[in-house]
Amino acid sequence: MSAPVVPAVPTVPARFARTPHVARRERTEQIAKWVFFAMSVSMILPLIAIVAYLLYRAAPSLSLEFLLDVPRKGMREGGIWSAFVGTLYLVWISLAVAAPIGVLAAIYLHEYARDNWVNRLIHLAVINLAGVPSIVHALFGLGAFVYAARFGYSVLSAALTLAIMTLPVIIASTREALASVPKEFRQACWNVGATRWQTIRRVVLPNSISGILTGIILQVSRAAGETAPIMFTGAVFFKAVQRGELFPYGLNDQCMALSMHLYTVSTQVPNVKESIPYATAVVLLGSVLMVNATAIALRVWLRNRKRW
Amino acid sequence: MNDRAKTIEVEDLRLAYGGREVLHGISFDIRRNEIFGIIGPAQSGKSSLLRCFNRTIDFEPTAAVTGSIRLEGEDVRRVKDVFALRRRIGMVAPLPVGLPLSIYDNVAFAPRSAGLRNRSDLDAIVERCLRQAALWDEVKDRLTSLGTALSGGQQQRLTIARALSHQPEVLCLDEFSIAIDPVTTMRIEDVLKELRRDITIVLVTNLVQQARRLADRTMFLWKGEIVELDTTEVIFSDQPGERHTFEYVRGIFG
Numbered sequence: 001m002s003a004p005v006v007p008a009v010p011t012v013p014a015r016f017a018r019t020p021h022v023a024r025r026e027r028t029e030q031i032a033k034w035v036f037f038a039m040s041v042s043m044i045l046p047l048i049a050i051v052a053y054l055l056y057r058a059a060p061s062l063s064l065e066f067l068l069d070v071p072r073k074g075m076r077e078g079g080i081w082s083a084f085v086g087t088l089y090l091v092w093i094s095l096a097v098a099a100p101i102g103v104l105a106a107i108y109l110h111e112y113a114r115d116n117w118v119n120r121l122i123h124l125a126v127i128n129l130a131g132v133p134s135i136v137h138a139l140f141g142l143g144a145f146v147y148a149a150r151f152g153y154s155v156l157s158a159a160l161t162l163a164i165m166t167l168p169v170i171i172a173s174t175r176e177a178l179a180s181v182p183k184e185f186r187q188a189c190w191n192v193g194a195t196r197w198q199t200i201r202r203v204v205l206p207n208s209i210s211g212i213l214t215g216i217i218l219q220v221s222r223a224a225g226e227t228a229p230i231m232f233t234g235a236v237f238f239k240a241v242q243r244g245e246l247f248p249y250g251l252n253d254q255c256m257a258l259s260m261h262l263y264t265v266s267t268q269v270p271n272v273k274e275s276i277p278y279a280t281a282v283v284l285l286g287s288v289l290m291v292n293a294t295a296i297a298l299r300v301w302l303r304n305r306k307r308w
Numbered sequence: 309m310n311d312r313a314k315t316i317e318v319e320d321l322r323l324a325y326g327g328r329e330v331l332h333g334i335s336f337d338i339r340r341n342e343i344f345g346i347i348g349p350a351q352s353g354k355s356s357l358l359r360c361f362n363r364t365i366d367f368e369p370t371a372a373v374t375g376s377i378r379l380e381g382e383d384v385r386r387v388k389d390v391f392a393l394r395r396r397i398g399m400v401a402p403l404p405v406g407l408p409l410s411i412y413d414n415v416a417f418a419p420r421s422a423g424l425r426n427r428s429d430l431d432a433i434v435e436r437c438l439r440q441a442a443l444w445d446e447v448k449d450r451l452t453s454l455g456t457a458l459s460g461g462q463q464q465r466l467t468i469a470r471a472l473s474h475q476p477e478v479l480c481l482d483e484f485s486i487a488i489d490p491v492t493t494m495r496i497e498d499v500l501k502e503l504r505r506d507i508t509i510v511l512v513t514n515l516v517q518q519a520r521r522l523a524d525r526t527m528f529l530w531k532g533e534i535v536e537l538d539t540t541e542v543i544f545s546d547q548p549g550e551r552h553t554f555e556y557v558r559g560i561f562g
Contacts, residue, residue, distance in 0.1 A: 184403065192473070194418070
């Protein structure tokens, strides 16, 4: 029998030598890093460009007066208060309807319902509903609320249509937030004889509330920005409102809205001062960004209180 | 020893997930105030068996249970108040689970769920359980800090304290030592020897030596069937009843 072949162990300097393979690997690593970085930056640039351009074009009209005053002289002068208040109305009413229903439904689906084909079918339906174009929701709202429910062409119909549109997304995001709470926590609670509701209230909700709220608030900005659903169901070109009036609309009234107003002054009214559509866009964008910033702040605050 | 009262009586217990049967009709008794060891390789149905005891198996949508389990003579599958049943059985999972609550709230969780609100009663329970779990001295000055911030070994003792907080008649531990260090393991083992005076302990373990150290009787469960159930001395002797047992406890197969 011959002696076993002992493989040569490289000396220490040789082991750490810069072989061509190592050099190539490092180069690839560098390239990859810079490509990813460039893509991330390219995401920010359009946003900055849009905001800067809007502000530049809107500058002549932007003032507190523009926000508080109502449109005058066929929208060629004055402000956008009627539309701003209308959007507030629509968004908060739709939220007041969609958020409780969405969150409670999601809690049922995720915490109570058994994982059977009915549950999976509902899940599938929710996902698909979230993908339905807003114009389709608009048609549904027109048929269901304006005509079938006889709410007429009104704030209520428009808000409900927005609620229907945001509901599936709220359900989906709430489900996700609930799913992020580890299963072990629930099992530990059940093992000591806690009911499902005690488990949800004491452990699941406190640890998923940040995700749930974020999901809801992001829907606020979506509801504020949509035009189609409200155009079919309750938003009008013009409605006479007093300057700075806080409750100009009732549930049965028609109303103005920012997104709709932007469309009106951009395309429907001739000889509008050029800065007015841009200023309207700035107010709309500003409101949405402010809501989103609130969401982020809330998320950070709640996350800091998170307990694991 | 044989005439000691039975705490848990299992009769022809079958458990299937979907169509796959994991417990094939097993029958055995657990006696009051003994440490009952269950050993066996992974996938032999040990954890599933424990989940049948306190009916958390109900949360498994595909699970189907037949046969009977009686706790102090009462069929667990017929009890009206399943939450009260779960409070009669303490459960400790393999990985420590500190709930994302304060140390105090972790231990007070079960009594509160059961409806206890009186602060001084809760204080007494929290202190008693933390002492029983040999954790009191380490955390008594920071009961309001987070249970999840404790080390793994401390969290496992916290889990045991929580399992004791509802004054169970039976304490089931499912491989409680796999995520903690040997020193803590030995401390908890001492705790268990103390607890035996008051309650019945079911100890599921992968460490056969742990069963040998602690258990009065040991059951060798393999592929959903009982290979052998006898006093620990017999199971770990040179001549247990079954060849498989001999080989498993010596690490020859498994």
